[in-house]
Amino acid sequence: xxxxxxxxxxxxxxxxxxxxxxxxxxxxxxxxxxxxxxxxxxxxxxxxxxxxxxxxxxxxxxxxxxxxxxxxxxxxxxxxxxxxxxxxxxxxxxxxxxxxxxxxxxxxxxxxxxxxxxxxxxxxxxxxxxxxxxxxxxxxxxxxxxxxxxxxxxxxxxxxxxxxxxxxxxxxxxxxxxxxxxxxxxxxxxxxxxxxxxxxxxxxxxxxxxxxxxxxxxxxxxxxxxxxxxxxxxxxxxxxxxxxxxxxx
Amino acid sequence: xxxxxxxxxxxxxxxxxxxxxxxxxxxxxxxxxxxxxxxxxxxxxxxxxxxxxxxxxxxxxxxxxxxxxxxxxxxxxxxxxxxxxxxxxxxxxxxxxxxxxxxxxxxxxxxxxxxxxx
Numbered sequence: 001x002x003x004x005x006x007x008x009x010x011x012x013x014x015x016x017x018x019x020x021x022x023x024x025x026x027x028x029x030x031x032x033x034x035x036x037x038x039x040x041x042x043x044x045x046x047x048x049x050x051x052x053x054x055x056x057x058x059x060x061x062x063x064x065x066x067x068x069x070x071x072x073x074x075x076x077x078x079x080x081x082x083x084x085x086x087x088x089x090x091x092x093x094x095x096x097x098x099x100x101x102x103x104x105x106x107x108x109x110x111x112x113x114x115x116x117x118x119x120x121x122x123x124x125x126x127x128x129x130x131x132x133x134x135x136x137x138x139x140x141x142x143x144x145x146x147x148x149x150x151x152x153x154x155x156x157x158x159x160x161x162x163x164x165x166x167x168x169x170x171x172x173x174x175x176x177x178x179x180x181x182x183x184x185x186x187x188x189x190x191x192x193x194x195x196x197x198x199x200x201x202x203x204x205x206x207x208x209x210x211x212x213x214x215x216x217x218x219x220x221x222x223x224x225x226x227x228x229x230x231x232x233x234x235x236x237x238x239x240x241x242x243x244x245x246x247x248x249x
Numbered sequence: 250x251x252x253x254x255x256x257x258x259x260x261x262x263x264x265x266x267x268x269x270x271x272x273x274x275x276x277x278x279x280x281x282x283x284x285x286x287x288x289x290x291x292x293x294x295x296x297x298x299x300x301x302x303x304x305x306x307x308x309x310x311x312x313x314x315x316x317x318x319x320x321x322x323x324x325x326x327x328x329x330x331x332x333x334x335x336x337x338x339x340x341x342x343x344x345x346x347x348x349x350x351x352x353x354x355x356x357x358x359x360x361x362x363x364x365x366x367x
Contacts, residue, residue, distance in 0.1 A: 163336065197255035202264070205333050228264065235261040 001027040004079045006037060008049070009091040011098050019091065019098060022046070026079070034074035034090065035063050038102075050101035058215055061151030065102050066091040071153035073215045094156040095165070109152050112168040115194055118175035121187025138183040145178035145223055147216040154210035154220050160203050167203040168194065170210035170220035177223040180230070192234050201227045263329055263350060270326025273318055281319060313364040320360040321353075328353040 003025045011019040024045050026037045035053055042049045054060040056075045063074035068082070068089050082088040096104035125132060154170035161167045176195060180188045195201050204224045211221040285303075288294045306312040332349040335341075 159337065163339070193255035193257075196257045198258055200255075200258070202258050202260035205337070228261075232261040232265060235257065238257065 003027050005087040007089040010101050028079040030080050032079045034077045050103050052103055061149035064093045064151045064153050066094050071156035071213045076215050095162045112172035116172050116176035116191055118179050120185050123184050132184045134183055142178045142181035145174050148218050153213045157209040157213040159207055164203055166199050168199045174220040174223040177227050195227055196231050201231055266325035267329035270322035273322040274326055308367050317360050317364045321357040324356050325353045
């Protein structure tokens, strides 16, 4: 069986000052994913290797990591793609604090999701009223953004998030925008203050790499640019109306 | 940690001017440069008639607005890019934003005086 050299960034906060690389030689075939390889290493070579995973089918978004410096889902990336180079380097997801080995602290991302309220707000329908009805056109407006699996690969790719860790980031803004576009939702005014604020959409300089690395083909860069238009209109409205901004939190 | 104060930032103003400047630089500026810097000097367009035509155009209201946009908008676009490029290069000194946009504002005011003095 063929083998591939995998250089994996190891980090134990109790021992290491910074991540160090450890090499493993992993047998693989055409169906071996990075996640399969990590499971092999944990079972056979390094039982203390730490990584996150769950569904193995690019749905849960748990196994994000840097493969040769590019954010990837380990379950959706295959060793065969690195056979030409003869080696693959795995590191913890970029731009996030590392907890241990390949596990990062996603607290900021989760707090941003919570703060941007990605759920239906102000919909007064009750079960007795029946289901909400939407036209295909209304669904098409936000449908692609519903594919986000919160894997945070876009955060690892985003240079602006790297420069400013307070930035709400592509994933959470896409989710907020998804609900702003939803005809069943009435919560836009609760989301706009954060989108308009110092942690909001204006940190983005439209590098676009968030959309390139998204494993579900969501286009967060488009969501942010469209959000900028919304934010600019909101700004103009506030000037015209001379309204004082309300702090929602 | 999420900030408790969601104070609105003033970036939409600069972004709007940057966007307008970018559009102007991409659409109108190349056409104007092509005509003024190449077609007229190379004689493709008759020099004397062109000069007289441009002079009368620039003296009118639309001509003044066009000239103002031609000067001011690309400056806003350029200064916005410089400001953000410096941020990307981790150059964060106090007053940088004021310097970039202040320079664009001063040059815009100069441009207003310029087009009003035709």
